Amino acid sequence: MPHAEKTAITPTREQDFPEWYQQIVRVAELAEPRDVRGCMVIRPWGFGIWENMQRQLDAMFRATGHRNAYFPLFIPLSHMQKEAEHVEGFAKECAVVTHHRLELGADGKMRPAPAAELSEPLVIRPTSETIIGATYAKWVQSYRDLPVLINQWCNVVRWEMRPRLFLRTTEFLWQEGHTVHETEAEAREETRRMLDVYETFVRDRLAIPVFSGEKSESERFPGAVQTLSIEAMVQDRKAIQAGTSHFLGQNFSRASGIQFQTRDGKQEFGWTTSWGMSTRLVGTLVMTHGDDDGLVLPPRIAPTHxxxxxxxxxxxxxxxxxxxxxxxxxxxxxxxxxxxxxxxxxxxxxxxxxxxxxxxxxxxxxxxxxxxxxxxxxxxxxxxxxxxxxxxxxxxxxxxxxxxxxxxxxxxxxxxxxxxxxxxDTNTRVIDTREEFYDFFTPKNASKPEIHGGFALAYWNGSRAIEDEIKADLKVTIRCIPLADPAHPSEPGKCIFTGEP
RNA sequence: CGGGCUGUGGCUCAGCUUGGUAGAGCGCUGCGUUCGGGACGCAGAGGCCGUGGGUUCAAAUCCCACCAGCCCGACCA
Known part of the structure; x- marks a missing residue:
């Protein structure tokens, strides 16, 4: 047998992880790039996996009281501008529609008709907080209208600079849940509940263990008060954000005018949340379980058993x-x-x-x-x-x-x-000193870095300066601050960088 | 969006330096022998050489621009 001891995929994960990933996506017939930078055709086998994810997550959303709806693809530019941080966060990656007709130019080529320029440009949704907020503002008048618990399955567009199939594509498929609540506590509880739904789904169906936690200020969703995420480790020992849940406070309700009359007759802004999971999960699945012979699918998510x-x-x-x-x-x-x-x-x-x-x-x-x-x-x-x-x-x-x-x-x-x-677990370490930290995240072979590092559990004083420093030095990011685990209460510790508590 | 590498049949690539009308392996089609773990023989099909412009008698080959892909960086679900 000429191929007897060869692996089906070349290169192997060890040799070149990013290339191995590309090969899997192609030979397992999950998807292929097509025509426009960062866009992909999702093939039946890959889409079958996504459909299973959708079906199973959807059942979990229903079970927690949510219902599906659909909101428009186009968002008027003026809507985007309402929440300052939000627009700033997304401005650099928005696709914008400015014309509604083509015409034949003098050079014989089609071009947008100058006469058909839109009076207000339309942004193709990078996420739907703003347009959904504007809608909720009309729907919500009284505390009796709350909570609003809606999810939508749709595509969104973010003009990414460096696309990778499934992991970061210009257009991607996802679900976005958007809820409004009467009280802050209720909204925070919803944020946490949906993160738990994600964690359960990813663990039980995709067989991927994750850390749940809160994002640092710099990694927070634009416009959110708090961002929670689940973080998985894939086989190059890097972290991948597998799902996020945001507590938006009253930021978006202020921006969109979601106001209601409270039980004692006052006007108050609603407390909102949003949460999402995307086709990135398919890529996460590949990088978690795949081996040097191809994709390995957990049975619960496989289109064919x-x-x-x-x-x-x-x-x-x-x-x-x-x-x-x-x-x-x-x-x-x-x-x-x-x-x-x-x-x-x-x-x-x-x-x-x-x-x-x-x-x-x-x-x-x-x-x-x-x-x-x-x-x-x-x-x-x-x-x-x-x-x-x-x-x-x-x-x-x-x-x-x-x-x-x-x-x-x-x-x-x-x-x-x-x-x-x-x-x-073998690639997660508790780290107590700065030296140990730097050692852990520095490859042995500098010219051709091997797969190294992993997750470090360490105390940090919460300062932005430290976060920026380790990112600059080691390209290491603070993935999340783990949520308290009742089984293993965390003890107070000192920041490994500054010695502060 | 910056830096680097790359674009030749479905896939992997040679040809480019030194311009002269396109090649290999795999895959594909047909026939035959095979078939319990990536079979073999024979015969075939398949290419605006990424796109557009330029130089030239002549461009896959030289020059310019653009597009796309990959890697690194900044950004991100």
Whole structure:
């Protein structure tokens, strides 16, 4: 076998992590770049993952009392200007529509018609706080109208300077929840509740462990009073923000005029929140679980759980093998996994068995089942788990496999989570001194830095100066200040940089 | 938006220095032999050489601009 010990993906993660990531996205048929800088086509396999994320998150939003709605793509420029910090934060990355018609120019090329210039430019939403705020201002009159608990699934555009597929694209898909509450306490509680929803979702469905915490002032959402985030560690030991939840105080209600009459007859501004998760999660998933043979999908999020690969060496046994595959698929589909049936696909394409297997390995499907003529006679199937080495196979009696399929899927799910958790923990350190901190974040090989560092848990005095300093020196950012964990109450400590409490 | 590298068939790339009408491997199509872990033989198809301009008798090759991709930086879900 000429390729026997080769990995399916070159380079490996160790050799070149960013390039490895690009390769996975391409060979697993998740997405590809298209025409406009930073824009991508999300292919069926990648979109299937996103659809599962949507479906599962949506159910969680409903369960916490939220309902979906849809707000316009175009935001009048004047709306954006209402919240000063907000507009400042987004101004540099806004796509702006200025014309509503094309015409043929003198050079024979189409161009925006000068006569059709809009009297007010329209901003394509980079996020919808402002337009939703303007709407809520009309809807909310009395404390009886509160809370408003609405979510929308949509696309947004942020003109990013350095796009990467899924992780940072010019146009991306997300959900944005926007709520209004009667009291500050209630809004803060909502902010925290939705962060917990995110943490639960990412942990239980995507098998990704995260730290939850509060963002420092410099990393806060423009216009927010408080930004909470969940931070995952991917396999180059870097952090990735997987979801955010913002307590907006009364900043946006002041800007948009969301006012209501209180129980004692006074006028008060509403307390608002917003929270979002995006297609970046697909990239996070790839970088958390993928290996040097391709994508590895946690079963709870995989578009297909089991792929059946018919092995048909001889023409005369072909029909019988296919029949067996169909039968097994039907049996498996009657079983349930997660919140639906087991999703099964039979790969009947006229290709060699090895080629088909490798394609599914690269796509990360949790279970591959091979059925050939010999299995027909013995009543057995050969099963490979994506979380095990690619050549490992376990032979099951057909009935036994059907009975145990969802259990095996659970075991893969658990294993992936534990693996990710272990990786994160080995690369997370409590750090007590400045020297240790600098040492931790400095690569050994300066000319060709190896994968180094990780998460440091350290005390910090909260000053912006220190934050800027370590960012300048080490390119290290303060990801979040962990929320108090009731099980492990944090003890007061001294700032490792200044010695202040 | 700054700095660097790159753009040649679906993919990876050679050809460019020294201008002369386009190549390889993989993939794809057909036929045959194969098929229980990336098969082999034979025969084929497929290219405005990123786009536009310039220099030249002649441009993939030289010059300019633009577009796109990747990496680093600032910014970010």
């Amino acid at each position: 089991v792929v059946i690969i018919p092995i048909t060496p001889k023409e005369e046994s072909r029909a019988a093998v296919l029949e067996m595959c169909t039968k097994l698929a039907a049996q498996l589909r009657r079983g349930s996994y997660g919140d639906g049936p087991i999703e099964v696909e039979i790969d009947q394409r006229d290709l060699g068995g090895g080629v088909k297997s490798w394609e599914w390995i690269k796509k990360g499907v949790p279970l591959r089942v091979e059925i050939g003529p010999r299995d027909l006679e013995s009543g057995k199937v050969a099963v490979s788990r994506r979380d095990q080495p690619v050549k490992a196979k376990e032979v099951f009696a057909t009935e036994g496999f059907v009975d145990r399929a969802s259990e095996i899927l659970n075991s893969i799910q658990r294993n992936l989570f534990q693996r990710a958790m272990q990786f994160r």
